Amino acid sequence: MDFVRWGQNPWGQNILTHVSWTLFWASLFAGLMFLVAHGSYMLLSAHRKRPSAETDRMEAAQPNLPKRIERHSLMARAFHWVMAAAMFVLLFTAFLPVVGVKFPWVTWHWIAGLVLTGSIVFHIVHASFWLDFWSIWVGPKDIPELKAEVLREMGQDVPGLKSGKYPLGNRLYHLAIMVAGLSAVATGMFMMTRVRTPLFTRNPYLFSDRTWGVTYVTHGVAGVGLVGLVIAHVYFAIRPEKWWITKSMIFGWITRRQYLEHHEPERWRVMTDRPTGRI
């Protein structure tokens, strides 16, 4: 099985040309198998919310917490959904032709790519200056939470050590999709210089054939990786026990009880003197 495809340039050099579409099928298969495996496991796994009694005690101890706690600002939600729409257009325009649905896809693809790029730039600026930038990142400080999460996955009742604003899985996912997304965007922007657009003067000689090969392969690997990541994301978004997170991405808030059930107040401090609970 080949993972990449090779060609020969006019100088007789062997050059990379594309990622093999075998990897697309592998990513699709892996994504779907993950759903089956996780879905089966979740039928048997322990409920991982904070126990009711403990939540009741915390709720009683913090009477000043607002009823609705803002989890995602309007701008953050707008970014998320614009990015999601762009991502779906990108994936469908990229891979429908691979599975046999033929249509003029290139223009739609680069336009969606520009929308995604713009939304990512906006997100970086927004997250850097208006949000808690580090709340989405993972680092050594998360090892205790990782340990607790693994033990919970194994059916053990581990108290405390809940997540901050974002669950560990959410943050790990963000890291993965950031790497894949930025790889696709960065390579895609260079690849746009090879097609006719009103934005760039075509320059097929921007890189050497070998560098172009690496660029195309990186774009392809990131693209097929995004297939699996997006499948997993949609799957978790529609799982019943995660629906409260999805709902918060639509409406912006979670309830006080959800906040206490799923989060560690020490790691996600909610201001109690403001009616919306915004951090």
Add this chain to the structure above:
Amino acid sequence: MAVIHDVMPAFELFQPASISDALTLLNRHGSNAWVMAGGLDSFDWLKDRIKRPSVVIDLSQVQALRGIKEQNGGLEIGAATTLTEVARHLVVRDKFRLLMEAAELVASPQIRHQGTIGGNVSQDTRCWYYRSGWTCYRAGGNICYADTPTAINREHAILDADRCVAVNPSDTAPALVALDAQMVIRSARGERIVNAEDYFIGPAVDITRMTVLAPGELLTAIRIPSTWAGAQFYFEKVRDRNVWDFPLLNVASAIKYSGQTIERIHLVINAAAARPLRLHAVEAAVVGKPRNEQTADLAGRIAVQGAQPLRHNGYKIPLMRNVVKRAIRGGGGGTWTS
């Protein structure tokens, strides 16, 4: 780089005697099979070692693919009917002269004796970068060598290019599109009928193919309805040499009049893009207008809107403007518009 050898490379040769046998073989070998009719496109590819199929299915023994039948006032032409047979057929000459003229202008007499109409419409592009075996977009790569600043691209596309700038080299294709022909495609799964206009696909839709024919499928016949029988036709092929050459541009038109006014028209240009282009905007603009110099001039100007020349094919824009003018006005008289 292509290296021409004197002998054919090794492959397994099948010579089925019936369409069903050919389809069975195609179904069995899928994308490993190379379908050969007259062989005029195939032998270049095979002897150059650019395409290396493990199986070649030679259709020359399938009699059911040959011949021309009258059908509901129109014609059904077997895909393996030679271009000479098409050009000499009496009904083609009487009713569908457009196709006769197109077929008569293909290459040379020897090639028309051997070449088939199915092969002529399904042949691959003649872009010499692609046919030299370089890994361009059309060959599965990630670059068009003909659309680079130093490329030699005199014969290439001015319209409808999308990464690849190769053009369709067929002479009969624009005539068949103008005549509303239908392509009969068969495979192990059954039969499907595709309008000639939809049979050809550009690089925006599929950059590695010129037609909708998929592995396992066979073009078995071309049906020409009676719609345009006896209409006013015009076909012109512009080429560097008067024989044995591919078109720099060709144009086909079929026009029906109401008095002196154009009532219906199909106007198709080829070798300007990777597929024959019906010029719908021109057709809409000239319907209801008299056939005269002013209408022809209008048609020529509309025809080239959106054209994007490459480094060496800018001449195709005035050329296209003028062949379209002649297709509306007729060949005689008139003025060249540069």
